[in-house]
Amino acid sequence: MLNLHHTRTFLAVVDAGGFRAASRVLDTAPSTILDHVGQLEAELGTSLIVRRRGYVQPTPQGAAFLPLARALIATAEHARAVIAGGPLRLAASSNIGTYMLQKPLADFSRRNGAHVDLWIGSNPATFERLSQGAADIAIMEFWQPSDDFEAHDWLREELVVIVAPSHRFAERTAVRAEELIGERLLGGERGTGTGTLLRKRLGPVAARLSTVDGFGNTEAVKRAVRAGLGISLVMRSSIADEVATGALVALTLEGAELVKETKIVLRRDMPPTSAARHFLDHALTYGAENRVSV
Template sequence: MDITIHHLRVFAEVARQGSFTRAAEALYVSQPAVSKSVRDLERQLRTPLFEQIGRRVHLTEGGRTLLAHASRVIAELADAERALAGLHEAELGRLSIGASNTPGTYLLPGPLGAFRQAHPGVEVVLQIGATREVLDRLIAGEVDLAVVGEAQFPAALIAEPYVQDTLALILAPSHPLATRPHVDLAALAGEPFVLRPPGSSTREVLERALAGRQFRPRVVMELGSTEAVKKAVGAGLGISFLSQYAVELELQAGALVTRPVAGLDLCRGIYTVRRASLPLVPLYGHFLAALRRGTTRGNDPR
């Protein structure tokens, strides 16, 4: 016999009432049913839980120990039931989002803020990492939803298009190529590249496009964040390709410049991703709707 939540609830009610009869009345079951439940529990735990003193039953030392744990289990289950009820109404709960660097840093803050205002009872956690890392977390159940760049999505996941993105060649304003209206790929031969590491969607899209042109970049530095790449390029340490969304502020400030590269297709999709095995509960649906609303406002998710 396994110990069930029913056993713990009956036991806790007997301890509260100090009587098998009154516990049975409170639980709307027969007194023999209460007695059997307690006996089964004592047999499973191999220890007496109550002793009769006068007309009341009192907890033994083993009973007091069990009550402390049983009370926590019962309370935790009640909290879980309330949380799930709120989750299905999209009023309460916890939403954990995994995102790769570009969408997590530059696209999601606006929609996340709008979602939190509409659902203040929902705790939102955003975890940012490389695309492969985020997808691994999603498959493992460590995050509920993911927003990542283009990737090979396993069959266990459902990926839906969110927005289109384009990688741009970024240069320091002082770089000699910055004076040209456009750049040929041959002009990049021998240039030092500062790139995101393997495993990031940005790196994979770039390498796929360059491989199609038989071009191998001279990588002098790999940096784990887009912000670090921008700082390195701005300091003249090399050139790079980054999302158009990631460099908007630097372009406006004149800290970086972008140039088109002739014949190089660097478009990619950004996707929302969820586990195929889980239903799309209302909480998730409301978050995805907030993302779509952000996309339709001037075609800028922020």
């Protein structure tokens, strides 16, 4: 029986025009690409690809197999989609879905030809969707362990103080927690993930901060800070564009490690071949390569 993985490798070699090019497309070692094609040729009992100077091309047998190979892969992908019940359903809490997830999600869709339905909401609503079966996998800012679900550490995100360019802190690169007392702190109120982290890391200082709630999301907070209505603490990734253009200034908080540990969560009984497991592997690889140490 033909190995579909080897067939997909054969198509990558032909489409990319070479073994090394295919290894880059598939993110696989060139030796593995050679091995896959060799095993496929052994299965079919014929040579499929011939090397030319600087490129490769199918042999007559390879050219005859090419449309059949494409049909095999298309049929397999269609069968997987039908059996799996449609696209991968991914739920994410608002900051993760807006600022952290877009690149790894785009990479996953491009590499796997997968369609993903992304839902973004609050952290409690994200877990509710997962627990009710409306999502296959979820990424959240905080997590309460459950016997039915497994959680994997993903990206660590530093919280930074943001101020308007006209603020008295704007010429600095860092600020002490005590200096935030008396400032109008937008967000970070009790019951939020940021508020919980502030109380845990800042101790008595957190109780003396003047927090203002009701902004709803980070975009609203950023606009309010730009307008001079106060300062805030947000994930560094959420203000990269504004800092680059000078619309906001980001400062490190001295003497306190303010880092959010994001989690990828899915049901323990999710099958190994499911799209959720494939995305988990992809996301964990991305996380290992981009994990921030603070």
